[in-house]
Amino acid sequence: MAFFNATYRLSEQIDTDVIEGERLARHTSLRIGGTADLFITCHSYHALRRTIEVLSREEVPWVVLGKGSNILVADDGYRGAVVTLGAGFARFTVAEDGCTITAGAGAMLPRLVNEALTRSLTGLEFAVGIPGTVGGAVSMNAGSREEWVGARIRDVVTYKPCEGIVHRSHDELVWGYRFCSLPHDEILLEATFELEHAPKQDVRERMERHLSRRRRTQPVGSASCGSVFKNPEGHAAGAMIEACGLKGCVSGGAEISPIHANFIVNKGSARAADVLDLIKRMLGEVKAAYDIELKPEIKFLGF
Known part of the structure; x- marks a missing residue:
């Protein structure tokens, strides 16, 4: 992988910001994640097209990241380029x-x-x-x-x-x-x-009702990646996890939310390994109790 060549070519490109060794914890709602070899922000379609062309030619793996609200990034980070869409998008x-x-x-x-x-x-x-x-x-x-x-x-x-x-x-x-x-x-x-x-x-009142329900039933304001698992047909993942006695369960700096058991929150010092440990517990306990394999809603990067 020719990281040097890719960095050199992209650093001269208009409408493109390139950072080497960027901590991905700064770009995820869980505030967890190691570094990416390259963190590239493209502010126009031309910049995006050129960036992907360069990365592909230099055989540098790449992934597109939004605001990182439903992703768990490995503690070791990502060996490749993380591409984000900037102001033009x-x-x-x-x-x-x-x-x-x-x-x-x-x-x-x-x-x-x-x-x-x-x-x-x-x-x-x-x-x-x-x-x-x-x-x-x-x-x-x-x-x-x-x-x-x-x-x-x-x-x-x-x-x-x-x-x-x-x-x-x-x-x-x-x-x-x-x-x-x-x-x-x-x-x-x-x-x-x-x-x-x-x-x-009428629109405002409907928004307020939805927002009130979210604040009442989800850990709004906490560092999380949203719902961890999809709801299996006919079941609520959070209810099953709670019934297994896992609500409030802690691993390192990560916790299964006491508000909603299908959320994992970073209490301030969590590592990806802590979150992964809780995910495995949730999967195992629900499988044992219900014979149902929960499917992740969140995405994983760098594992």
């Missing part, structure tokens, strides 16, 4: 109809939700309080138990390395519980959402 565009919003994949989902409120648009209230980027929310079809981001998507635009821009309509993709069939070798650039006009007060 954080914009919103509102169509002439006033209710169709195109959001860059690097835009923050909370900003999109607030943009909808400002314009008296309904359809995204369920997403209030969900952290991360639009790109991350679309790729995992984020949402509540009853509503998902994918239901509001009209179309998406991706970048396919070696081929270029790809446009896909909502119906060209498969949407499911915490699932979107976007190819793993493509990078989401933007998504277009179809919303409806509604009285602003």
Whole structure:
């Protein structure tokens, strides 16, 4: 892997910021993770395309990271390049109809939700309080138990390395519980959402109800990576983990949240190994009690 060549070529590139040996704990909501050999922020499509071309030519492994809200990074970090989308991918565009919003994949989902409120648009209230980027929310079809981001998507635009821009309509993709069939070798650039006009007060009240429920039932404000496991059909992962007596269980600086057993929080000094230990306990106890294999909702990097 020619890290030196890649670093040299990318450091001269316009609209690209390159950092060597960046601590990924600074870029994850769990505040855990070792260093990445390269941490690259691309502020334009041209910069992104050129970056991927250079990394591929120099045989440097790469991965795209949003705001790190649903990921566990290894204590040893990632031997490769972590690519993030910068300012050029954080914009919103509102169509002439006033209710169709195109959001860059690097835009923050909370900003999109607030943009909808400002314009008296309904359809995204369920997403209030969900952290991360639009790109991350679309790729995992984020949402509540009853509503998902994918239901509001009209179309998406991706970048396919070696081929270029790809446009896909909502119906060209498969949407499911915490699932979107976007190819793993493509990078989401933007998504277009179809919303409806509604009285602003009604939109605000629905947002407040959703947010109140999240604050009451989840460790909002704590360092976590969101739900650890997907809910198996007919079951709630958190309820099963709690029934196994694991709520409040501690490993090192990590704890299974006393508020919601499907969340692991960093109490300030947690390492990835601590979180992984708790995940293994949760998996083992639920398997023994229910004969059900829980499926992770979070992603793992560097393991």
